[in-house]
Amino acid sequence: MAEFVDRAQLHARSGDGGAGAVSFRREAFVDKGGPDGGDGGDGGDVWLVSSVNVSSLIGFRDQPFRRAEDGVHGGSKKKIGHCGKDVEVEVPVGTVVRDLDGGLMVDLAEPNLRWRAAEGGHGGKGNARFLSNSRRAPAFAEQGEPGEDFWFNLELKLAADVALVGYPNVGKSSLIAAISRARPKIADYPFTTLIPNLGVVQVDGSRDIVVADVPGLIEGAADGKGLGHEFLRHIERSRLLAFILDLSGAVGPTPLEQLESLSHEVGAYLPELATRPRVIVGSKIDLSIGLNPDPGDDPYEVAKMFSEYYSVPLDIVTSTATRFGTVELSKRLAMLLAELDTKPAPIAPKIVLRPTASLGFEISGQSDGVFIVSGREVERAVGLSDLNDPVAIQIVHDRLDRLGVYKSLRRFGAKAGDEVIIGGMSFEYDGER
Ligand SMILES: Nc1nc2c(ncn2[C@@H]2O[C@H](COP(=O)(O)OP(=O)(O)OP(=O)(O)O)[C@@H](O)[C@H]2O)c(=O)[nH]1
Numbered sequence: 001m002a003e004f005v006d007r008a009q010l011h012a013r014s015g016d017g018g019a020g021a022v023s024f025r026r027e028a029f030v031d032k033g034g035p036d037g038g039d040g041g042d043g044g045d046v047w048l049v050s051s052v053n054v055s056s057l058i059g060f061r062d063q064p065f066r067r068a069e070d071g072v073h074g075g076s077k078k079k080i081g082h083c084g085k086d087v088e089v090e091v092p093v094g095t096v097v098r099d100l101d102g103g104l105m106v107d108l109a110e111p112n113l114r115w116r117a118a119e120g121g122h123g124g125k126g127n128a129r130f131l132s133n134s135r136r137a138p139a140f141a142e143q144g145e146p147g148e149d150f151w152f153n154l155e156l157k158l159a160a161d162v163a164l165v166g167y168p169n170v171g172k173s174s175l176i177a178a179i180s181r182a183r184p185k186i187a188d189y190p191f192t193t194l195i196p197n198l199g200v201v202q203v204d205g206s207r208d209i210v211v212a213d214v215p216g217l218i219e220g221a222a223d224g225k226g227l228g229h230e231f232l233r234h235i236e237r238s239r240l241l242a243f244i245l246d247l248s249g250a251v252g253p254t255p256l257e258q259l260e261s262l263s264h265e266v267g268a269y270l271p272e273l274a275t276r277p278r279v280i281v282g283s284k285i286d287l288s289i290g291l292n293p294d295p296g297d298d299p300y301e302v303a304k305m306f307s308e309y310y311s312v313p314l315d316i317v318t319s320t321a322t323r324f325g326t327v328e329l330s331k332r333l334a335m336l337l338a339e340l341d342t343k344p345a346p347i348a349p350k351i352v353l354r355p356t357a358s359l360g361f362e363i364s365g366q367s368d369g370v371f372i373v374s375g376r377e378v379e380r381a382v383g384l385s386d387l388n389d390p391v392a393i394q395i396v397h398d399r400l401d402r403l404g405v406y407k408s409l410r411r412f413g414a415k416a417g418d419e420v421i422i423g424g425m426s427f428e429y430d431g432e433r
Protein backbone atom coordinates (compact mmCIF):
# COMPACT_ATOMS: atom_id res chain seq x y z
CA MET A 1 0.00 0.00 0.00
CA ALA A 2 1.24 3.48 -0.84
CA GLU A 3 2.55 5.45 2.09
CA PHE A 4 -0.10 7.53 3.80
CA VAL A 5 0.81 11.20 3.76
CA ASP A 6 -1.83 13.58 4.98
CA ARG A 7 -0.01 16.91 4.86
CA ALA A 8 1.94 18.42 2.02
CA GLN A 9 2.65 21.64 0.21
CA LEU A 10 1.75 22.51 -3.34
CA HIS A 11 3.18 25.18 -5.57
CA ALA A 12 0.78 26.07 -8.37
CA ARG A 13 2.01 28.16 -11.28
CA SER A 14 -0.33 29.09 -14.10
CA GLY A 15 0.90 29.81 -17.61
CA ASP A 16 1.96 33.25 -18.84
CA GLY A 17 -0.18 34.84 -21.51
CA GLY A 18 1.46 35.03 -24.95
CA ALA A 19 2.48 38.46 -26.24
CA GLY A 20 0.56 40.21 -28.97
CA ALA A 21 2.53 40.59 -32.20
CA VAL A 22 3.70 43.76 -33.92
CA SER A 23 3.51 43.19 -37.63
CA PHE A 24 2.46 45.00 -40.82
CA ARG A 25 0.88 43.64 -43.92
CA ARG A 26 3.15 43.36 -46.92
CA GLU A 27 1.57 44.68 -50.03
CA ALA A 28 2.94 45.29 -53.47
CA PHE A 29 3.87 48.94 -54.00
CA VAL A 30 2.96 49.84 -50.41
CA ASP A 31 5.87 50.53 -48.15
CA LYS A 32 4.02 49.51 -44.99
CA GLY A 33 0.59 47.88 -45.06
CA GLY A 34 -1.90 47.97 -42.20
CA PRO A 35 -1.05 46.43 -38.82
CA ASP A 36 -1.71 42.68 -38.76
CA GLY A 37 -0.11 41.48 -35.52
CA GLY A 38 -2.31 38.81 -33.89
CA ASP A 39 -3.17 38.36 -30.19
CA GLY A 40 -1.25 36.12 -27.85
CA GLY A 41 -3.02 33.08 -26.33
CA ASP A 42 -4.04 32.88 -22.67
CA GLY A 43 -1.87 30.93 -20.28
CA GLY A 44 -3.26 27.66 -18.87
CA ASP A 45 -4.87 27.42 -15.41
CA VAL A 46 -3.95 25.05 -12.60
CA TRP A 47 -7.00 23.21 -11.23
CA LEU A 48 -7.30 20.97 -8.23
CA VAL A 49 -9.75 18.11 -8.68
CA SER A 50 -10.83 15.79 -5.90
CA SER A 51 -10.62 12.21 -7.08
CA VAL A 52 -11.33 8.83 -5.57
CA ASN A 53 -8.32 7.50 -7.51
CA VAL A 54 -5.86 9.20 -5.19
CA SER A 55 -5.61 8.20 -1.55
CA SER A 56 -2.76 10.22 -0.15
CA LEU A 57 -0.83 13.42 -0.67
CA ILE A 58 2.47 11.59 -1.10
CA GLY A 59 2.89 12.78 -4.69
CA PHE A 60 3.30 16.34 -3.45
CA ARG A 61 5.98 15.38 -0.93
CA ASP A 62 8.19 14.18 -3.76
CA GLN A 63 7.35 16.97 -6.16
CA PRO A 64 5.28 19.97 -5.04
CA PHE A 65 5.39 21.92 -8.30
CA ARG A 66 2.49 21.89 -10.75
CA ARG A 67 2.78 24.19 -13.72
CA ALA A 68 0.40 24.95 -16.56
CA GLU A 69 1.50 25.77 -20.10
CA ASP A 70 2.21 29.30 -21.34
CA GLY A 71 0.10 30.87 -24.08
CA VAL A 72 1.79 31.18 -27.46
CA HIS A 73 2.70 34.61 -28.85
CA GLY A 74 0.56 36.07 -31.61
CA GLY A 75 1.94 36.14 -35.16
CA SER A 76 1.75 38.13 -38.34
CA LYS A 77 -1.32 37.94 -40.58
CA LYS A 78 -3.44 38.26 -37.41
CA LYS A 79 -2.39 34.79 -36.33
CA ILE A 80 -3.69 34.15 -32.82
CA GLY A 81 -1.40 32.28 -30.44
CA HIS A 82 -2.67 29.00 -28.97
CA CYS A 83 -3.83 29.04 -25.38
CA GLY A 84 -1.66 27.16 -22.91
CA LYS A 85 -3.11 23.84 -21.68
CA ASP A 86 -4.68 23.75 -18.23
CA VAL A 87 -3.28 21.33 -15.71
CA GLU A 88 -5.62 19.24 -13.60
CA VAL A 89 -4.06 18.12 -10.36
CA GLU A 90 -5.79 15.18 -8.71
CA VAL A 91 -6.00 15.29 -4.93
CA PRO A 92 -7.70 12.84 -2.57
CA VAL A 93 -11.31 13.46 -1.64
CA GLY A 94 -11.25 15.30 1.68
CA THR A 95 -8.32 17.57 0.86
CA VAL A 96 -8.46 20.94 2.57
CA VAL A 97 -6.49 23.70 0.85
CA ARG A 98 -5.11 26.63 2.84
CA ASP A 99 -2.79 29.49 2.07
CA LEU A 100 0.48 29.64 3.98
CA ASP A 101 -1.11 31.86 6.64
CA GLY A 102 -3.68 29.16 7.35
CA GLY A 103 -6.59 30.87 5.56
CA LEU A 104 -9.09 28.38 4.16
CA MET A 105 -9.15 28.39 0.37
CA VAL A 106 -11.31 25.38 -0.37
CA ASP A 107 -12.47 22.15 1.18
CA LEU A 108 -12.67 19.45 -1.48
CA ALA A 109 -14.87 17.26 0.67
CA GLU A 110 -16.66 15.42 -2.12
CA PRO A 111 -15.51 13.61 -5.25
CA ASN A 112 -15.02 15.55 -8.48
CA LEU A 113 -14.99 19.06 -7.08
CA ARG A 114 -12.83 21.44 -9.09
CA TRP A 115 -11.07 24.51 -7.82
CA ARG A 116 -8.84 26.89 -9.74
CA ALA A 117 -5.62 27.28 -7.80
CA ALA A 118 -3.91 29.63 -10.26
CA GLU A 119 -5.39 31.45 -13.21
CA GLY A 120 -3.46 31.72 -16.45
CA GLY A 121 -2.34 35.17 -17.62
CA HIS A 122 -4.33 36.81 -20.39
CA GLY A 123 -2.76 36.94 -23.82
CA GLY A 124 -1.72 40.40 -25.06
CA LYS A 125 -3.47 42.14 -27.93
CA GLY A 126 -1.61 42.36 -31.22
CA ASN A 127 -0.98 45.69 -32.88
CA ALA A 128 -3.88 45.08 -35.30
CA ARG A 129 -6.19 45.80 -32.36
CA PHE A 130 -4.72 49.23 -31.83
CA LEU A 131 -5.65 50.46 -35.29
CA SER A 132 -7.93 53.50 -35.26
CA ASN A 133 -8.66 56.48 -37.45
CA SER A 134 -6.10 58.57 -35.68
CA ARG A 135 -3.64 55.71 -35.35
CA ARG A 136 -2.90 54.14 -38.71
CA ALA A 137 0.32 52.36 -37.91
CA PRO A 138 0.54 51.34 -34.24
CA ALA A 139 4.04 49.95 -33.73
CA PHE A 140 3.41 48.35 -30.36
CA ALA A 141 1.39 45.47 -28.93
CA GLU A 142 0.35 44.27 -25.49
CA GLN A 143 2.60 41.98 -23.58
CA GLY A 144 1.19 38.77 -22.19
CA GLU A 145 0.10 38.92 -18.57
CA PRO A 146 2.30 36.82 -16.31
CA GLY A 147 0.73 33.75 -14.72
CA GLU A 148 0.04 33.52 -11.00
CA ASP A 149 2.05 31.49 -8.60
CA PHE A 150 1.12 30.42 -5.10
CA TRP A 151 2.17 28.06 -2.37
CA PHE A 152 -0.62 26.16 -0.62
CA ASN A 153 -0.80 23.89 2.38
CA LEU A 154 -2.73 20.73 1.66
CA GLU A 155 -4.24 18.74 4.47
CA LEU A 156 -6.18 15.53 4.05
CA LYS A 157 -9.15 14.73 6.22
CA LEU A 158 -10.23 11.19 5.55
CA ALA A 159 -13.75 10.76 4.32
CA ALA A 160 -14.58 7.34 5.75
CA ASP A 161 -18.17 6.36 6.47
CA VAL A 162 -17.32 4.96 9.86
CA ALA A 163 -14.45 5.88 12.16
CA LEU A 164 -13.33 3.38 14.79
CA VAL A 165 -12.47 5.35 17.88
CA GLY A 166 -10.95 3.87 20.98
CA TYR A 167 -8.14 3.76 23.50
CA PRO A 168 -4.82 2.33 22.33
CA ASN A 169 -4.62 -1.47 22.16
CA VAL A 170 -8.36 -2.12 22.46
CA GLY A 171 -8.49 -4.05 19.18
CA LYS A 172 -9.47 -1.46 16.57
CA SER A 173 -7.07 -2.73 13.93
CA SER A 174 -8.08 -6.31 14.70
CA LEU A 175 -11.70 -5.34 14.09
CA ILE A 176 -11.01 -3.66 10.79
CA ALA A 177 -9.05 -6.75 9.75
CA ALA A 178 -11.97 -8.97 10.78
CA ILE A 179 -14.64 -7.10 8.85
CA SER A 180 -12.70 -5.98 5.75
CA ARG A 181 -9.77 -7.08 3.61
CA ALA A 182 -7.51 -4.46 5.15
CA ARG A 183 -4.44 -5.98 6.83
CA PRO A 184 -3.24 -3.37 9.28
CA LYS A 185 -0.51 -4.04 11.79
CA ILE A 186 -1.81 -5.63 14.96
CA ALA A 187 0.30 -5.97 18.07
CA ASP A 188 0.00 -6.16 21.79
CA TYR A 189 1.20 -2.69 22.60
CA PRO A 190 -0.41 0.74 22.52
CA PHE A 191 -0.02 3.03 19.48
CA THR A 192 0.68 0.20 17.07
CA THR A 193 -1.34 2.14 14.54
CA LEU A 194 0.39 5.41 13.75
CA ILE A 195 -1.50 6.32 10.63
CA PRO A 196 -5.17 5.71 9.87
CA ASN A 197 -5.99 2.49 8.04
CA LEU A 198 -8.91 2.27 5.70
CA GLY A 199 -10.89 -0.87 5.03
CA VAL A 200 -13.80 -1.53 2.71
CA VAL A 201 -16.55 -3.57 4.28
CA GLN A 202 -18.89 -5.45 1.98
CA VAL A 203 -22.30 -6.44 3.20
CA ASP A 204 -24.85 -8.18 0.97
CA GLY A 205 -27.54 -5.86 -0.25
CA SER A 206 -25.85 -2.60 0.72
CA ARG A 207 -23.20 -0.31 -0.67
CA ASP A 208 -19.53 -0.71 0.23
CA ILE A 209 -18.70 0.90 3.52
CA VAL A 210 -15.39 2.60 4.13
CA VAL A 211 -14.17 2.16 7.69
CA ALA A 212 -11.20 4.04 9.13
CA ASP A 213 -9.14 2.70 12.00
CA VAL A 214 -7.87 5.83 13.67
CA PRO A 215 -4.80 5.74 15.93
CA GLY A 216 -5.60 5.34 19.62
CA LEU A 217 -7.12 8.23 21.51
CA ILE A 218 -6.22 8.95 25.07
CA GLU A 219 -7.35 11.41 27.63
CA GLY A 220 -6.06 14.82 26.62
CA ALA A 221 -5.88 13.96 22.91
CA ALA A 222 -7.95 17.04 22.06
CA ASP A 223 -5.27 19.14 23.80
CA GLY A 224 -2.55 17.45 21.81
CA LYS A 225 -1.60 14.58 24.17
CA GLY A 226 -0.59 11.22 22.73
CA LEU A 227 -0.94 11.44 18.98
CA GLY A 228 -3.34 14.29 19.64
CA HIS A 229 -5.50 16.16 17.19
CA GLU A 230 -3.31 15.06 14.37
CA PHE A 231 -5.73 12.17 13.98
CA LEU A 232 -8.90 13.58 15.41
CA ARG A 233 -9.39 15.49 12.18
CA HIS A 234 -9.77 12.21 10.33
CA ILE A 235 -12.91 11.54 12.35
CA GLU A 236 -14.61 14.79 11.36
CA ARG A 237 -16.16 13.66 8.13
CA SER A 238 -17.39 10.24 9.24
CA ARG A 239 -21.14 9.95 9.43
CA LEU A 240 -20.90 7.30 12.08
CA LEU A 241 -18.50 6.86 14.97
CA ALA A 242 -17.87 3.40 16.35
CA PHE A 243 -16.59 3.68 19.92
CA ILE A 244 -14.59 0.58 20.78
CA LEU A 245 -14.48 -0.22 24.51
CA ASP A 246 -12.10 -2.92 25.73
CA LEU A 247 -13.89 -5.39 28.00
CA SER A 248 -10.81 -7.48 28.85
CA GLY A 249 -9.88 -5.30 31.80
CA ALA A 250 -6.32 -5.02 30.51
CA VAL A 251 -6.54 -1.42 29.36
CA GLY A 252 -6.79 0.27 32.77
CA PRO A 253 -9.87 2.46 32.63
CA THR A 254 -13.21 0.67 32.98
CA PRO A 255 -15.47 0.50 29.92
CA LEU A 256 -17.53 3.38 31.32
CA GLU A 257 -14.42 5.49 31.92
CA GLN A 258 -13.26 4.73 28.39
CA LEU A 259 -16.60 5.83 26.96
CA GLU A 260 -16.71 9.03 28.98
CA SER A 261 -13.20 9.96 28.11
CA LEU A 262 -13.64 9.22 24.38
CA SER A 263 -16.87 11.24 24.28
CA HIS A 264 -15.15 14.07 26.03
CA GLU A 265 -12.14 14.08 23.70
CA VAL A 266 -14.06 14.07 20.44
CA GLY A 267 -16.45 16.72 21.77
CA ALA A 268 -13.57 18.89 22.98
CA TYR A 269 -11.99 18.67 19.56
CA LEU A 270 -15.16 19.53 17.67
CA PRO A 271 -18.43 20.06 19.56
CA GLU A 272 -20.61 18.72 16.74
CA LEU A 273 -18.89 15.35 17.05
CA ALA A 274 -20.57 14.94 20.44
CA THR A 275 -23.90 14.49 18.68
CA ARG A 276 -22.63 12.48 15.71
CA PRO A 277 -24.46 9.12 15.46
CA ARG A 278 -22.49 6.39 17.21
CA VAL A 279 -22.32 2.68 17.84
CA ILE A 280 -20.80 1.46 21.06
CA VAL A 281 -18.90 -1.78 20.68
CA GLY A 282 -17.54 -3.90 23.53
CA SER A 283 -14.37 -5.61 22.27
CA LYS A 284 -12.40 -8.70 23.38
CA ILE A 285 -15.51 -10.31 24.83
CA ASP A 286 -13.60 -13.61 24.93
CA LEU A 287 -11.31 -12.15 27.60
CA SER A 288 -14.07 -10.55 29.63
CA ILE A 289 -14.86 -11.80 33.16
CA GLY A 290 -14.40 -15.44 32.17
CA LEU A 291 -17.77 -15.61 30.48
CA ASN A 292 -17.22 -16.62 26.89
CA PRO A 293 -20.48 -16.53 24.91
CA ASP A 294 -21.48 -19.50 22.77
CA PRO A 295 -20.99 -18.98 19.05
CA GLY A 296 -24.76 -19.30 18.63
CA ASP A 297 -25.61 -16.53 21.13
CA ASP A 298 -27.09 -13.29 19.88
CA PRO A 299 -24.37 -10.59 20.18
CA TYR A 300 -27.05 -7.98 20.92
CA GLU A 301 -28.49 -9.99 23.77
CA VAL A 302 -25.03 -10.63 25.16
CA ALA A 303 -24.37 -6.89 24.84
CA LYS A 304 -27.44 -6.17 27.01
CA MET A 305 -26.13 -8.43 29.77
CA PHE A 306 -22.71 -6.82 29.72
CA SER A 307 -24.23 -3.36 29.57
CA GLU A 308 -25.86 -4.02 32.90
CA TYR A 309 -22.78 -5.61 34.37
CA TYR A 310 -20.51 -2.68 33.42
CA SER A 311 -23.20 0.03 33.63
CA VAL A 312 -22.28 1.18 30.15
CA PRO A 313 -24.59 1.30 27.10
CA LEU A 314 -23.15 -1.34 24.73
CA ASP A 315 -24.87 -1.83 21.36
CA ILE A 316 -22.97 -4.98 20.47
CA VAL A 317 -20.03 -7.08 21.70
CA THR A 318 -17.34 -8.68 19.56
CA SER A 319 -14.30 -10.88 19.69
CA THR A 320 -11.83 -11.00 16.87
CA ALA A 321 -10.27 -14.09 18.47
CA THR A 322 -13.49 -16.16 18.19
CA ARG A 323 -15.11 -13.91 15.53
CA PHE A 324 -18.10 -13.54 17.81
CA GLY A 325 -20.30 -10.63 16.69
CA THR A 326 -18.09 -9.43 13.85
CA VAL A 327 -20.51 -10.29 11.03
CA GLU A 328 -23.35 -8.73 13.00
CA LEU A 329 -21.26 -5.60 13.51
CA SER A 330 -20.76 -5.23 9.76
CA LYS A 331 -24.48 -5.61 9.20
CA ARG A 332 -25.25 -3.11 11.93
CA LEU A 333 -22.93 -0.54 10.39
CA ALA A 334 -24.48 -1.08 6.95
CA MET A 335 -27.99 -0.69 8.32
CA LEU A 336 -27.23 2.49 10.23
CA LEU A 337 -25.43 4.01 7.24
CA ALA A 338 -28.33 3.21 4.94
CA GLU A 339 -30.47 5.35 7.24
CA LEU A 340 -27.88 8.11 7.45
CA ASP A 341 -27.43 8.15 3.66
CA THR A 342 -30.88 9.64 3.35
CA LYS A 343 -29.78 12.64 5.40
CA PRO A 344 -27.49 15.50 4.36
CA ALA A 345 -23.76 15.10 4.86
CA PRO A 346 -22.57 16.13 8.34
CA ILE A 347 -20.07 18.60 6.98
CA ALA A 348 -20.94 20.26 3.71
CA PRO A 349 -18.11 21.15 1.34
CA LYS A 350 -16.95 24.70 1.75
CA ILE A 351 -15.62 26.73 -1.09
CA VAL A 352 -14.09 30.04 -0.24
CA LEU A 353 -13.43 32.22 -3.20
CA ARG A 354 -9.99 33.66 -3.11
CA PRO A 355 -10.25 37.41 -3.58
CA THR A 356 -8.87 37.93 -7.06
CA ALA A 357 -5.56 39.66 -6.99
CA SER A 358 -6.42 41.38 -10.25
CA LEU A 359 -8.98 43.68 -8.65
CA GLY A 360 -7.70 47.06 -7.56
CA PHE A 361 -4.17 48.20 -6.97
CA GLU A 362 -1.97 49.31 -4.14
CA ILE A 363 0.19 52.36 -3.82
CA SER A 364 3.21 52.37 -1.56
CA GLY A 365 5.84 55.03 -1.08
CA GLN A 366 9.43 53.91 -1.37
CA SER A 367 11.19 57.10 -0.43
CA ASP A 368 10.27 60.75 -0.77
CA GLY A 369 8.83 61.44 -4.17
CA VAL A 370 8.78 57.80 -5.33
CA PHE A 371 5.49 55.92 -5.60
CA ILE A 372 5.14 52.26 -6.42
CA VAL A 373 1.80 51.19 -7.84
CA SER A 374 1.19 47.45 -7.90
CA GLY A 375 -1.66 45.15 -8.85
CA ARG A 376 -2.49 42.84 -11.71
CA GLU A 377 -4.71 45.26 -13.59
CA VAL A 378 -2.31 48.22 -13.52
CA GLU A 379 0.64 46.04 -14.42
CA ARG A 380 -1.31 44.71 -17.36
CA ALA A 381 -2.16 48.28 -18.40
CA VAL A 382 1.50 49.21 -18.77
CA GLY A 383 2.45 45.93 -20.45
CA LEU A 384 2.95 47.28 -23.95
CA SER A 385 5.84 46.12 -26.06
CA ASP A 386 7.32 49.52 -26.87
CA LEU A 387 7.12 52.08 -24.14
CA ASN A 388 9.14 54.61 -26.13
CA ASP A 389 6.43 54.86 -28.72
CA PRO A 390 4.54 58.10 -27.98
CA VAL A 391 1.22 56.58 -29.05
CA ALA A 392 1.77 53.60 -26.79
CA ILE A 393 2.57 55.93 -23.91
CA GLN A 394 -0.62 57.86 -24.53
CA ILE A 395 -2.59 54.61 -24.37
CA VAL A 396 -0.91 53.64 -21.11
CA HIS A 397 -1.75 56.96 -19.49
CA ASP A 398 -5.38 56.72 -20.63
CA ARG A 399 -5.66 53.25 -19.14
CA LEU A 400 -4.11 54.26 -15.83
CA ASP A 401 -6.40 57.25 -15.69
CA ARG A 402 -9.44 55.03 -16.24
CA LEU A 403 -8.30 52.72 -13.46
CA GLY A 404 -8.17 55.71 -11.13
CA VAL A 405 -4.41 55.57 -10.58
CA TYR A 406 -3.79 59.32 -10.96
CA LYS A 407 -6.66 60.21 -8.71
CA SER A 408 -5.24 57.95 -6.00
CA LEU A 409 -1.73 59.25 -6.53
CA ARG A 410 -2.99 62.78 -5.95
CA ARG A 411 -4.76 61.69 -2.83
CA PHE A 412 -1.50 60.05 -1.72
CA GLY A 413 0.20 63.45 -2.10
CA ALA A 414 2.07 62.90 -5.36
CA LYS A 415 3.34 66.14 -6.92
CA ALA A 416 4.61 67.08 -10.36
CA GLY A 417 8.10 65.70 -10.81
CA ASP A 418 7.61 62.71 -8.50
CA GLU A 419 8.56 59.29 -9.86
CA VAL A 420 5.92 56.61 -10.38
CA ILE A 421 6.92 52.97 -10.81
CA ILE A 422 4.46 50.43 -12.18
CA GLY A 423 5.68 47.00 -13.18
CA GLY A 424 8.60 47.51 -15.54
CA MET A 425 7.69 51.13 -16.26
CA SER A 426 8.89 54.25 -14.52
CA PHE A 427 7.78 57.75 -15.39
CA GLU A 428 7.56 61.23 -14.03
CA TYR A 429 4.22 62.35 -12.69
CA ASP A 430 3.09 65.52 -14.44
CA GLY A 431 0.79 66.58 -11.62
CA GLU A 432 -2.05 67.30 -13.93
CA ARG A 433 -4.22 64.30 -14.47
N1 LIG B 1 -8.21 -12.28 22.88
C1 LIG B 1 -8.43 -11.25 22.07
N2 LIG B 1 -7.40 -10.45 21.75
C2 LIG B 1 -7.64 -9.41 20.92
C3 LIG B 1 -8.92 -9.12 20.41
N3 LIG B 1 -8.84 -8.02 19.64
C4 LIG B 1 -7.56 -7.64 19.66
N4 LIG B 1 -6.82 -8.45 20.44
C5 LIG B 1 -5.39 -8.32 20.72
O1 LIG B 1 -5.19 -7.05 21.33
C6 LIG B 1 -3.93 -6.49 20.92
C7 LIG B 1 -4.17 -5.10 20.31
O2 LIG B 1 -4.94 -5.21 19.13
P1 LIG B 1 -4.91 -4.11 17.98
O3 LIG B 1 -5.95 -4.51 17.00
O4 LIG B 1 -3.52 -3.88 17.51
O5 LIG B 1 -5.40 -2.89 18.83
P2 LIG B 1 -5.53 -1.34 18.40
O6 LIG B 1 -6.70 -0.79 19.08
O7 LIG B 1 -5.49 -1.24 16.92
O8 LIG B 1 -4.22 -0.75 19.04
P3 LIG B 1 -3.40 0.57 18.65
O9 LIG B 1 -3.26 0.60 17.16
O10 LIG B 1 -2.10 0.40 19.33
O11 LIG B 1 -4.20 1.72 19.18
C8 LIG B 1 -3.34 -7.49 19.92
O12 LIG B 1 -2.43 -8.27 20.59
C9 LIG B 1 -4.55 -8.28 19.46
O13 LIG B 1 -4.21 -9.58 19.04
C10 LIG B 1 -10.00 -10.01 20.80
O14 LIG B 1 -11.17 -9.85 20.40
N5 LIG B 1 -9.68 -11.04 21.63
Ligand SMILES: [Mg+2]
Nearest residue numbers: 172173192193
Ligand atom coordinates in the same frame (compact mmCIF):
# COMPACT_ATOMS: atom_id res chain seq x y z
MG1 LIG C 1 -4.23 -0.29 15.70
